[in-house]
């Protein structure tokens with residue numbers, strides 16, 4: 001089948017777009033309002049978009065509390081959403097009133113960043129501290145007119161729990177088991193990783 005997205009006439013019970021771009025990493029975004037109120041929410045339109053320097057990006061479908069806080073303060077954190085925290089991660093997507101802490105609602109520990117004034121998830125195996133490098137509406141064929149907002153942040157500090165590091169000194173992904181978001185209500189769980197050597201020219 002083929003369909004165009006101007007009409008979105010896919011004829012399926014649910015829009016398949018998010019199920020096609022899957023699995024997506026989940027940025028568990030920690031932020032703090034100018035008034036000092038902590039906020040936490042998962043964003044699966046999230047990824048690392050550069051490694052030198054390390055830059056991450058997430059997108060908010062509309063202007064939500066995370067975006068508002070980050071616009072006020074210029075900083076945020078992104079904690080790693082792992083299988084053991086998946087239920088709590090989901091709880092933090094509840095639409096609480098601005099100023100109400102999802103850390104408290106989900107029973108998670110808010111730890112303040114070392115370099116940025118924003119909280120991250122103390123229970124997470126890893127967390128990134130980020131300084132905003134760009135805030136913009138999503139660029140679309142109509143220009144910058146959509147409600148969707150992109151947030152770019154340069155990673156300035158990284159927390160890793162010692163227990164997440166294996167005997168070989170690498171992150172133990174078998175232990176961490178990051179979860180990915182797919183379409184509908186689906187999530188992907190990472191089992192044991194497999195390795196492939198990159199092809200060489202010769």
Ligand SMILES: Cc1cc2nc3c(=O)[nH]c(=O)nc-3n(C[C@H](O)[C@H](O)[C@H](O)COP(=O)(O)O)c2cc1C
Pocket residue numbers: 026039040041042043044045046059060061062064065066067089090092093094095096181
């Ligand atoms: C796994 C998961 C991924 C999500 N990804 C996004 C996303 O990429 N963009 C978005 O706008 N909302 C996303 N949401 C919904 C937000 O988490 C939800 O609207 C939340 O209440 C926003 O919180 P805030 O207003 O505190 O920022 C996601 C929810 C879940 C459970």
